[in-house]
Amino acid sequence: MRTVVIGVGNPYRHDDGAGTAVAAALRDRPTDGVAVVDSDGEPAGLINAWQAAREAIVIDAARHARSAPGTIHRIDLARDRLYQEGNASSHGIGLGEAIELARVLRRLPRHLVLYSIEPADTSLGVGLDPAVRRAVSVLANRIRSHLERA
C-alpha cells in the first residue's frame, strides 16, 4: 500500500463528519495504490490503518482559534506538535496522542499529513454546514490531484 487516506469523524454529529465525507468523495473515484478508510479516531485503529503505508493523509474536523467554518488547515507534523507531554487532559486519547504513540512504537509512516476542517456545528444530527460542504469538496479535489501526481 503506497498511500492510505483516513477520514476521521462521526457523520451523525453534523460537521464532525467532514473527514469521513472527504473519504467518501475519494472513494467514489478510486486511485490505484491508495486505500481509503474511515476511522472513529480510536488510536490503536489509526495506528493499524497507517502503519503499513508509506504515506498517510488524515482528515478530521477540528476547532482552531479564530477560524471561520469551512477553513482548511494543513498541519505539518515536522513543524507542529499536536501532543504536549503531560498536558492537562486525562488520557482521552486524540489524534495527537495516537501520532505520538505511533512514533514511540516506530509505527509512523514516512509521511503523515493532516488536514483539518473547521466545523460550524457538531451537535447530534446529519448533514454538513454549507461552508463545510464546500471545504469537503475543495479538499477532496486537492487530495485527489496529489494522489494522481504521486
Add this chain to the structure above:
Amino acid sequence: MTHRNTRSLQVSALARVEGEGAMRVTVDDGRVGDVALQIYEPPRFFEALLRGRAHTEPPDITARICGICPVAYQISACHAIEDACGVRVPEPVRQLRRLLYCGEWIESHALHIYLLHAPDFLGYPGVVELARDHRQVVERGLALKKVGNLLIERVGGRSIHPVNVRVGGFYRAPTVATLAALRAPLHRALRDAIATVEWVAGFDFPDLTIDHDFLALSDPDRYAIEDGRPRVSTGVTFPVADLDRHVVEHQVPYSTALHATLDGRRYLTGPLARYALNRPQLSAPALRVADRVGLEPVCRNPFRSIIVRAVEVVHAIVEALTILDGYQPPDPPYVPVPPRAGVGYGASEAPRGSLFHRYTLDSAGRITAALIVPPTAQNQAAIEEDLRRLVQDRIGEPDTELTAACERAIRNYDPCISCATHFLDLTVDRA
C-alpha cells in the same frame, strides 16, 4: 454517546472530544457537601434521530451515534426490535452474536486496560510515556486489541461500525474457513490475556470500598454477555420488559445528565457487577488466573476493576474459541422480523455495563419513540459517591492532587473515550 460539544486544538488536538467533564465539590468545614459531576449526557436526542425511521434501522444508526461500543448498541437494538415484533432468533444466530460481542469485549477492555487505565497505576501521565519505558507491554496491549478487532471484522464485516448485523441475525454468515483462521491468533491472545491479569494484579491499589448495589444481566447457562435477564445483588431479578418499573432516570438540578436509580437506590453496572453476580460461570482458565492472583470473589474496590476487566478478556477469548469449535454457519443467517405495533425491550452487557434499549413501533414498523439507557448514565450516581468518599478521605490534599485522584476514580469506570478526554475541571469550594 452524547457529549457537550467542545473541541480544542490546544488540549488534545483533533481528538474525538465532545465531552467536557466538570466536577464541583463543595467542602464546608472539612466536610464534603455537594459533588456534582457531568461527564456525559444521556442520548436524549436519539429519539429525534430515530423517530419515523424503519424498525430495521436502529442497529446501524445507534451504533454510529455512539462509535465507542458499536456491537453493544447493535445487539441491544436488535433484541429490542425483535422483542417488539415477537421474534426470537435461533440459537446459532445467538452464538454468532456472542462471538461478535466477545470481539468487542476483548478490544474495548484491552484498550482501557493498556491505553487508559494502566498509566495511572504506574505513574505515567499517559500511554505515550508508558510506551517510552515499556514498549513491549504496550505492544502486547495493542496486539490483544487487534485480535478483538479481527474477530469483529470477520463476523461483523468490518471493525468499526460492523455492517453485517441486522435485526433477525446477520446479512451473511461467515464461512467455517474464515473463522477457523482466527484460532491461532486467539490462542496467542489467550497467553497475552493471562499475562495481562498477572501484570495488573501486581499494581498498587488505593483503598476504597463501595457499597453500591450491583446490576448485571444473568443467564442460567453462561456468563452473560450478549443476552440475559437483569439481576441485582439484592437478590431481585426481573425481565427486561419490567425495566421501567425498576430503573428510574431523574433529572438532577446541577446537570443536564440524568441519574438512574434501581428500586430507588444507587447502583452500579459493569465489570465489578458482572463478576460479583456471575463469577461461578467464568471459564476455567479465567477462574484459575483470578484465583492465582488473589482476586476476591466479590470485588468492591473500583480501582481493582482493572483486574476484573483483564479476567473478562481471558474469559471472552476462551468463549470465542469454544464457539469456534462447534461453528457451523447459521442457515439462514437471519430470520424475518415482520413489523407490528408494540413496545420492545432489549439489553446486553456492553464492556462498560448493561445497555438497555426500548422502542415503540407503529403497525408499519415505524419508530414512534426510543429510549436508550447506557451504562455510563446508570453509573453516574455511583461515581459521584466514590468521588465524595475519596475527597472526604483526602480533604487536606492540595487541589491538583485531589483532581488527579478524582480523575483516576472516574477512569475506574471506563467512561467512553470521548467522555474521558478533556476533563476534569475541578472546583473545590472551601467555604
